[in-house]
Amino acid sequence: MDIQVGIIMGSKSDWDVMSHVSATLDKFGIGSENRVISAHRAPHLLAEYCESARDRGIKVLVCGAGLAAALPGVAAAHTSLPVLGVPLEASQGLGGMDALMAVVQMPPGIPVGTLAIGKPGAINAALLATAILALSDTKIATALENFRASQTQTIVDMPPPDQD
Numbered sequence: 001m002d003i004q005v006g007i008i009m010g011s012k013s014d015w016d017v018m019s020h021v022s023a024t025l026d027k028f029g030i031g032s033e034n035r036v037i038s039a040h041r042a043p044h045l046l047a048e049y050c051e052s053a054r055d056r057g058i059k060v061l062v063c064g065a066g067l068a069a070a071l072p073g074v075a076a077a078h079t080s081l082p083v084l085g086v087p088l089e090a091s092q093g094l095g096g097m098d099a100l101m102a103v104v105q106m107p108p109g110i111p112v113g114t115l116a117i118g119k120p121g122a123i124n125a126a127l128l129a130t131a132i133l134a135l136s137d138t139k140i141a142t143a144l145e146n147f148r149a150s151q152t153q154t155i156v157d158m159p160p161p162d163q164d
Ligand code: RP5
Pocket: 009, 010, 011, 012, 013, 014, 038, 064, 065, 066, 067, 088, 089, 090, 091
């Protein structure tokens, strides 16, 4: 399977949440690779990874980080591929609001598509990456349409909660 999405996280401690990115992409048969590369602790490695990503066939980067979450923005500075950012709640942080502010407040010129904090953001980053890839891949587009239809059906079929 071709690797089309690069998933980068600032620390191994981010994997619990960021694993939902690759698990969601798997459902659509989209190949991804995972890397732990801190923007602060391994800046040269991050630059090298992002600068070579397009030539290696990567089409979208999904970056998750907590605390002063520079990772998605620095990744976007090193590639013109679309970069999706997932702010994470770090154990010693401010509940993820610190990371959200860092990821969403990019200066004009270097965009990062910022998702929600934590697991919802990780899942939606994968779904947004899927929608981007679906623009040029009818198989992925059909799989995404089917996913949305089945999600809707789940709601339609759901019995109402007991009222007693
Ligand atoms: C960030 O600092 C990482 O993305 C992680 O969310 C946070 C804490 O990292 P560790 O101290 O767990 O390595 O760079």
